[in-house]
Amino acid sequence: MSLAQELHYIGPALALFVGAGVVLFADVLSGRRAPRWGLTLAALAVALAWTFVLAMDGDARGEALSGAVRVDAFSIYFAFLLVGVTLAVVLCAKRWADSIEQGAEFYGLLLISAASMVLLAQGNDLITIFVALETTSIAQFIMAGLARTDRSAEAGLKYLLTGSVAAAVLLYGFAFLFGMAGSTSLPVVAEYVASAPESGRLPLLLAFVFIIGGFGYKMALAPFHAWVPDVYQGAPSIVGSFLSVASKAAGFAVALRVFYTGLGGGDSFMAEDWAIFVAVIAGLSMIFGNTGALLQTNAKRLLGYSSVAQAGNVAVGFAAVAAGSTIGPSGVLFFLGTYAVTNLGAFIAVHVVAERLGTEEIADYAGLSRRSPALAAVLSLCLISLTGIPPTAGFIAKVYIFNAAVQTGHDWLVVLVAVAVVNTAISAFYYLRWVRTMWMDDPVEETRFQPAGAVQVVLLLSGFGVLLFGVWPGPLINAARSAAETLSIL
Amino acid sequence: MIPIENFLILSALLFAIGFYGVMARRSAILILMSVELMLAAVAINFIAFATYLDADAFSGLVFALFVITVAAAEVGLALGIVLRLYRERRTANVDEADSLKW
Numbered sequence: 001m002s003l004a005q006e007l008h009y010i011g012p013a014l015a016l017f018v019g020a021g022v023v024l025f026a027d028v029l030s031g032r033r034a035p036r037w038g039l040t041l042a043a044l045a046v047a048l049a050w051t052f053v054l055a056m057d058g059d060a061r062g063e064a065l066s067g068a069v070r071v072d073a074f075s076i077y078f079a080f081l082l083v084g085v086t087l088a089v090v091l092c093a094k095r096w097a098d099s100i101e102q103g104a105e106f107y108g109l110l111l112i113s114a115a116s117m118v119l120l121a122q123g124n125d126l127i128t129i130f131v132a133l134e135t136t137s138i139a140q141f142i143m144a145g146l147a148r149t150d151r152s153a154e155a156g157l158k159y160l161l162t163g164s165v166a167a168a169v170l171l172y173g174f175a176f177l178f179g180m181a182g183s184t185s186l187p188v189v190a191e192y193v194a195s196a197p198e199s200g201r202l203p204l205l206l207a208f209v210f211i212i213g214g215f216g217y218k219m220a221l222a223p224f225h226a227w228v229p230d231v232y233q234g235a236p237s238i239v240g241s242f243l244s245v246a247s248k249a250a251g252f253a254v255a256l257r258v259f260y261t262g263l264g265g266g267d268s269f270m271a272e273d274w275a276i277f278v279a280v281i282a283g284l285s286m287i288f289g290n291t292g293a294l295l296q297t298n299a300k301r302l303l304g305y306s307s308v309a310q311a312g313n314v315a316v317g318f319a320a321v322a323a324g325s326t327i328g329p330s331g332v333l334f335f336l337g338t339y340a341v342t343n344l345g346a347f348i349a350v351h352v353v354a355e356r357l358g359t360e361e362i363a364d365y366a367g368l369s370r371r372s373p374a375l376a377a378v379l380s381l382c383l384i385s386l387t388g389i390p391p392t393a394g395f396i397a398k399v400y401i402f403n404a405a406v407q408t409g410h411d412w413l414v415v416l417v418a419v420a421v422v423n424t425a426i427s428a429f430y431y432l433r434w435v436r437t438m439w440m441d442d443p444v445e446e447t448r449f450q451p452a453g454a455v456q457v458v459l460l461l462s463g464f465g466v467l468l469f470g471v472w473p474g475p476l477i478n479a480a481r482s483a484a485e486t487l488s489i490l
Numbered sequence: 491m492i493p494i495e496n497f498l499i500l501s502a503l504l505f506a507i508g509f510y511g512v513m514a515r516r517s518a519i520l521i522l523m524s525v526e527l528m529l530a531a532v533a534i535n536f537i538a539f540a541t542y543l544d545a546d547a548f549s550g551l552v553f554a555l556f557v558i559t560v561a562a563a564e565v566g567l568a569l570g571i572v573l574r575l576y577r578e579r580r581t582a583n584v585d586e587a588d589s590l591k592w
Contacts, residue, residue: 127553134560138567145571153575160571161521161584164564165512168528171557172505175532179539184549 009064009071011052016115019045020108027104042107046087053079070124072486078121078253085246086114091454093238113139117250126184144235155234162227170214176207186262208274218251222285225308232304241347249336260487266321279319279416285312286423299350317401322408326484331401333480338393342385345462349379352451367443378463380435385466387431393469497538504531518572529561
């Protein structure tokens with residue numbers, strides 16, 4: 001393969017990495033006097049990465065860098081999603097980044113984190129996956145602790161301590177996988193698993209449990225979720241919006257990659273063993289997430305618990321294994337696509353309110369519909385979509401993923417879907433209570449406010465996306481399906 | 491040659507001790523040291539497998555190098571955050587870092 005083609009394959013990640021370097025250097029060279037450069041340069045880098053993603057041939061399939069990364073519809077789907085989210089976050093971060101000393105560092109870290117996530121979705125080798133995972137995590141640890149507040153430092157510390165334990169657990173699983181397959185390359189691991197003797201079942205299962213534990217942390221699944229509410233609440237709200245959408249999507253991307261490309265997915269002789277394990281933690285996530293969210297009064301903390309519950313919904317698709325079928329993963333991809341639009345809208349709305357009104361308490365959202373109607377409308381729409389009520393994207397996503405699980409025909413998946421449906425009803429309580437506060441309660445003061453121009457665009461796009469995918473989900477479903485089909489390589 | 495089981499048992503013990511340390515210790519510094527034990531256990535595993543498998547499996551050695559590098563980066567960052575927290579709260583005890591709860 002020619003060098004140009006290899007560079008093209010890792011173009012998006014490369015553009016983001018180089019962009020991060022340029023942002024940091026420009027900051028130093030300008031004597032830290034021009035924070036505005038940070039935003040412009042970062043936006044340019046992300047836009048460049050976005051063009052690289054769009055320039056990729058959707059049918060391309062191949063490996064680059066001696067098999068370290070893989071390019072296929074799956075990685076392009078996630079590159080598109082992750083770079084898009086990063087662009088939205090960069091556009092909304094201006095006001096906050098200008099207010100802190102380390103504005104340029106924030107943009108730099110954001111780009112590094114995004115670049116590693118794109119690489120993570122492309123990872124074709126356990127080493128690549130581990131290094132990309134740790135690079136994105138370390139950048140996120142710093143971002144979570146970036147604000148000059150006590151809580152931010154605490155969130156950073158908690159995120160880091162739990163994160164490094166999760167990394168060690170994941171690595172322990174990787175070590176066993178390597179020891180059995182004799183290689184870190186996912187295709188070789190796939191060959192080993194496909195022809196593994198029955199005596200390999202127990203050590204493989206051990207490796208699976210460790211790996212799911214490590215990835216479960218990234219995906220915010222219970223019982224590896226304890227960090228989520230703390231970090232979402234303590235970290236700066238714009239960082240929280242990035243974590244809740246991009247980090248979770250990247251976690252699911254790499255988990256699907258390892259379990260479907262590397263371990264044979266539904267075709268492997270052990271598929272049901274790990275799928276039942278995933279189903280159990282999916283159920284736990286929904287239960288812990290929703291019961292935790294019921295009691296919350298802080299908007300960011302509520303979104304943290306809600307994010308755990310939503311991760312449980314997505315994991316239903318992850319657990320939906322069936323021989324020769326990738327309907328479960330396609331559900332994961334579709335759900336993550338709609339979830340990105342929805343949760344980003346909700347989190348950015350919370351970010352705007354925290355910035356303008358200086359409050360994160362849900363009680364202070366009273367009468368938001370009169371103070372900033374558009375903001376309240378978008379936030380309500382996103383919350384309704386998170387609940388899963390038509391005609392929003394969240395409804396279609398839930399129906400699709402639950403249907404996929406039922407279609408695979410395992411009894412235990414039907415039980416899981418039943419748990420999920422009950423949990424959806426529970427979640428309606430706290431999501432809709434928040435919506436009611438915004439529209440029914442009287443505001444304490446009547447002053448009107450509006451988010452900045454770029455933030456308005458992002459919010460409107462997100463609200464529009466929620467409705468669009470709710471009434472016309474066809475294109476996104478097709479994209480998710482063809483992306484999921486490229487997962488299996490044997 | 492020492493059988494590979496010995497290395498695996500050593501690494502499992504180290505990993506378990508490290509995990510116990512993470513759960514039982516309350517000082518952020520001691521938790522970090524316990525995480526280091528866990529990562530060292532993983533590195534031993536990789537090196538043992540790489541040595542006992544065929545000669546093509548040197549990617550295990552590369553992996554061990556990356557594990558050590560990342561562990562160093564994590565500790566450096568963690569100490570920075572612990573210092574910041576210590577300056578504000580005069581404690582490195584994770585139980586007292588409790589402003590985020592429920």
